[in-house]
Amino acid sequence: MTIKQKSFGDGDEYMLRFGTSILLSVGARAAALSLAVCAFALAQAHSGAKRIAVPPPPMGWSSWNSFSNIVDSQIIQEQARAMISTGMAKAGYQYVNIDEGWWLGERDADGHFVIDAKAWPALAAGEHAGDMSNIVRYIHGLGLKAGIYTDAGKDGCSLYPDLGPVHEHVGSEGHYEQDFLQFAQWGFDYVKVDWCGGDKEKLDPAVQYAEIGRAIAKAEAATGHPLYFSLCEWGNNSPWTWAPNIGGAPADVWRTSGDIVAPIVPHREHSGRLASFPGVLSNFDQGIHPEAEHTGFYNDPDMMVVGMPGLTDAQNRVHMSLWAISAAPLLVGADLTTLSEATRATLTNAEVLAVDQDALGLQGVKVSSPGDGLEVWSKALAAPGERAVLLLNRSGDAAQITAKWSDLGLEDSSATVRDVWSHKDAGAFSSSYSATVASNDAVMVIVRGHESKLREYRALRADMDKSRETDFAQVSSHAAMARVRITYTNSSSAPAYAELRTNGHIATRVAFPPTGNTPGAVWIQAPLDRAGDGNVLGFVAIGDAGPAIESIAVQ
Ligand code: GLA
Numbered sequence: 001m002t003i004k005q006k007s008f009g010d011g012d013e014y015m016l017r018f019g020t021s022i023l024l025s026v027g028a029r030a031a032a033l034s035l036a037v038c039a040f041a042l043a044q045a046h047s048g049a050k051r052i053a054v055p056p057p058p059m060g061w062s063s064w065n066s067f068s069n070i071v072d073s074q075i076i077q078e079q080a081r082a083m084i085s086t087g088m089a090k091a092g093y094q095y096v097n098i099d100e101g102w103w104l105g106e107r108d109a110d111g112h113f114v115i116d117a118k119a120w121p122a123l124a125a126g127e128h129a130g131d132m133s134n135i136v137r138y139i140h141g142l143g144l145k146a147g148i149y150t151d152a153g154k155d156g157c158s159l160y161p162d163l164g165p166v167h168e169h170v171g172s173e174g175h176y177e178q179d180f181l182q183f184a185q186w187g188f189d190y191v192k193v194d195w196c197g198g199d200k201e202k203l204d205p206a207v208q209y210a211e212i213g214r215a216i217a218k219a220e221a222a223t224g225h226p227l228y229f230s231l232c233e234w235g236n237n238s239p240w241t242w243a244p245n246i247g248g249a250p251a252d253v254w255r256t257s258g259d260i261v262a263p264i265v266p267h268r269e270h271s272g273r274l275a276s277f278p279g280v281l282s283n284f285d286q287g288i289h290p291e292a293e294h295t296g297f298y299n300d301p302d303m304m305v306v307g308m309p310g311l312t313d314a315q316n317r318v319h320m321s322l323w324a325i326s327a328a329p330l331l332v333g334a335d336l337t338t339l340s341e342a343t344r345a346t347l348t349n350a351e352v353l354a355v356d357q358d359a360l361g362l363q364g365v366k367v368s369s370p371g372d373g374l375e376v377w378s379k380a381l382a383a384p385g386e387r388a389v390l391l392l393n394r395s396g397d398a399a400q401i402t403a404k405w406s407d408l409g410l411e412d413s414s415a416t417v418r419d420v421w422s423h424k425d426a427g428a429f430s431s432s433y434s435a436t437v438a439s440n441d442a443v444m445v446i447v448r449g450h451e452s453k454l455r456e457y458r459a460l461r462a463d464m465d466k467s468r469e470t471d472f473a474q475v476s477s478h479a480a481m482a483r484v485r486i487t488y489t490n491s492s493s494a495p496a497y498a499e500l501r502t503n504g505h506i507a508t509r510v511a512f513p514p515t516g517n518t519p520g521a522v523w524i525q526a527p528l529d530r531a532g533d534g535n536v537l538g539f540v541a542i543g544d545a546g547p548a549i550e551s552i553a554v555q
Contacts, residue, residue, distance in 0.1 A: 049487045051382060052513050052520040054361040055251040055296035057329045058190065058228060059353075060095025060147065061088075062303045065333025068162045068263035069101030072119040073135050080139050082336035089144060091348035092357065095190050095228075096139050097147030097331065100157055102132070105169040111178055136187035147190030147228075148183050152208045153197015160196065162263050162270070171197035173208075176215040184219040184227050191216070192230040205233045206242040213247015230300065230329075234258050240289035244297035245509035245542075250495055251296035253329050257286035260302050264309055266335075274310030277318075277440060281394065284322040290481055291502070293327060293363040294524040295511035300329050307334035307343035314441055316346050317421060318392075321444045324356040325364035325379050325390045351420035352444065355379060355388040360523050364390065365481050367407040371395070374437075376403045380483055380523070385410060387447045388420075393437040402434040405449055409483065409555050415449025452478075454485065454553040468541045470549045476533035483555045484537070487521045488547040490514050497542040498549070502526040503535055510539075512547035519550055528554070 061079055063071040080096045083089045106114040117130035127134045132148070139146040151157065156170035172179040172193070183191050198208055209231050216227050229249045233239050235256040243254035260283050261275040287301030304323060306316045323330060332347060339347070364379035373395030379388040387408045391401040405412055417426040417433045421444060426433070435443045457472045490496045490512045501507040505527055512522065528535040539549055 049519045049521040050515070051359070052515060052522050053359040053382075054294070054511065054513065054522060056357040056359070056361065057298045057327050058095055058230075058253065059093045059330040059357070060097055060145070060190075061093065061332045061336060062097040062099050062147070062192075063101075064099035065261070065263055065303055065305060065308060066265065066335040067101075068265050068268070069158065069164060070265065070268070071098055071101045073121060073123065076135055077123075077138055079336050080142050080144055082339075083144060084142055086336055086339055086344050087348050088332070088336065088344075089142075091350060092353055093330070093332065093347075094145045095147045095331070096144050097149070097190060097192065098135070099149045099192065100170075100194070102149065103170060105156075105158065105167045107169075107175075111175055113179070113182060131186075132188075133186040140187065145189040146187065147192065147230075148186075148188045149192045149194065150179060150183075151194045151197040152205070152212060153195070153199070153201050153203060155197035155200055157194055157196035159200070163265065163268055172212075173197060173201075173203075176212055177218060180212065180215040180227065181219040181222060184216075184223040184225045187225065188227060189225075190228040190230065192232055195233040195236075198233075199236075205231075205237050205239065206246070209233070209239075209243065210247040213249045213252075215247075217248050228252070231255065232300075235286055240292035240299060241506045241508075244292050244294075245497055245511060248497075250511065253298045253300040255300045255302065256289065257283045257301060260305050261308070261310070275305035275308045276310055277315045280305065280311070280315070280319045280322065284326065287326055287328060288363065288365075290363040290365050290525040291505070291527050292508050294361060294508070295513075295522050296361060297509075297511070298327060298329060298361075299363065301326065303331040303333040305333055306346060307332070307339055313340075313342040313346070314438075316343060318440070318442045320346050320349070320352055321390055321421075321442050322392075324352045325377050325388055325444065327356055327358070327361065327363050327379065330356055349420065351418075351423065351446070355381070355420065355444070355446075358382050358388075362483070362523055362525055364388065365525065367479075368404070370402060371399060374399055374401050376401060376407060378403070378408045380409070381446070383448075385415070385449045385451050387449075389433070389445050389447050391435055391437050391443040391445075393439060393441055396439050398436055398438050400434050400436050401443075402432050403445075403447070404432045405447070406431070406452070408447060408449075409452050409479065410447065410449040411452050413450050415447050418446045418448075420444050420446060452555065454555050456551055456553040458551040459549055468546055469538065471536065471538040472552050473536045474533040475528060475535040475537060475552070475554055477528040477535065477554050479555065480527065480529050481525050482528040484524050484526050485521050485553040486510070486512075486524065486549060487519050487551045487553070488512050488515065488549045489517070489519045490545075490547045491517050492545055494545075496545050496547040498539045498546055499542060500524070500526070501538045501540075502528065503530055507540075509542065
């Protein structure tokens with residue numbers, strides 16, 4: 001149903017077409033769908049709708065990579081202090097996450113955790129040993145946030161310990177509500193939920209993690225304390241197809257692969273292990289699912305191994321660039337008390353961190369592969385016309401790699417280029433930028449140019465807030481993984497959610513944060529993989545308070 005097209009010719013030019021919309025009254029989904037009247041008209045695109053910021057990926061440190069299951073209060077205090085003294089906290093790192101090993105599987109008669117009092121002593125007057133709220137208070141006292149860890153099954157990964165004896169029953173199954181309430185009561189801000197026990201029992205992760213998401217929501221409601229949800233199922237069951245907004249989570253991350261490297265603990269067994277650059281690249285590749293990464297939901301390619309044995313300074317910079325371009329959670333695995341100056345500088349590079357934390361919340365996508373092992377990755381940033389661009393050379397020889405503006409969704413007109421590692425402006429370029437990239441290295445730049453045209457499709461309904469479904473048909477795009485701006489209104493004080501199905505693909509759940517009474521916009525990336533205008537995007541509101549979706553604009 002191609003209607004009309006018009007150019008507005010002001011550099012922010014839109015071609016307008018109108019999609020179909022289907023109305024369905026609240027509470028009457030079983031009743032026949034009533035088709036809205038489809039009127040067609042031309043209207044100025046809502047280029048002015050304010051962009052609504054979405055939660056950025058989490059930044060912090062995790063105990064696993066450098067301390068395995070010997071983690072205790074002393075280690076956590078030292079790492080928390082180092083997060084401040086290294087300047088990492090100032091750069092934006094905030095979570096101090098306690099991974100496996102803090103609890104050895106014992107519960108009291110009421111099912112409450114029994115904690116090793118020696119490992120987790122009192123830290124201040126009036127505190128009791130064996131109470132995890134002690135370490136939380138310590139971390140909070142430094143202005144940081146605290147993370148904790150459990151397993152979705154009855155057992156946890158301590159069944160297969162990296163160091164020390166086997167511990168059984170180190171999981172939360174059968175105690176979800178009790179355990180997540182306890183984490184919130186202790187004051188934790190973040191919880192990672194592993195899958196060793198779930199895997200052993202052959203549980204369905206989509207079911208278990210949804211139940212855990214609901215237990216977290218209940219704990220949050222009971223305590224008023226938010227708990228950020230991190231799923232760790234290693235990508236075995238395609239969590240990107242079910243993990244966004246699982247159990248109603250307003251923001252969450254899900255692992256997309258196994259561990260880059262098993263823990264490297266100095267002076268302990270396996271202390272000679274090395275992280276490897278191919279391992280970093282492999283986890284990066286497995287973490288690319290841009291259709292699921294939007295509005296506060298993120299693929300997690302694992303804690304970083306930047307600064308750990310096995311990687312050179314140059315490889316550490318590439319690793320950091322890969323995590324930043326993919327908007328991955330930035331959880332450092334290295335021992336913060338022994339960081340080299342080069343590692344510290346890599347981890348705290350503000351221009352690189354800004355790429356990762358950009359308020360659009362989108363994952364970088366590979367936009368071209370100009371030669372064997374040569375790749376151009378582009379991440380759209382919140383400022384119109386801005387892209388973070390990674391020129392990645394996986395080949396054995398140095399090579400020139402060119403990023404073309406047309407591949408980035410930018411007009412062929414003057415755009416400036418800034419190198420985020422050398423902190424130098426490279427100048428202005430009219431249609432592309434080329435750099436020589438060493439073998440197994442990368443160059444990361446910010447390109448500031450002009451957006452190419454968006455096509456806008458409007459839902460034609462007066463009473464959109466009563467609708468549950470909004471469909472946009474006959475949508476076309478130049479890119480197989482298209483950028484889509486969704487203009488909507490959510491005048492409530494809580495995020496609304498809708499399921500979006502693009503073409504025949506598995507649906508993803510999109511968050512629509514409050515906008516106030518005037519429309520706002522969030523961005524997603526959608527696989528518009530049908531030729532011409534054969535693409536269909538269908539939104540179905542979740543719950544009664546769906547967002548009023550007014551239009552989409554596609555690049
Ligand atoms: C799994 C996870 C790791 C870590 C360990 C703890 O391997 O993938 O990140 O949490 O368990 O045993």
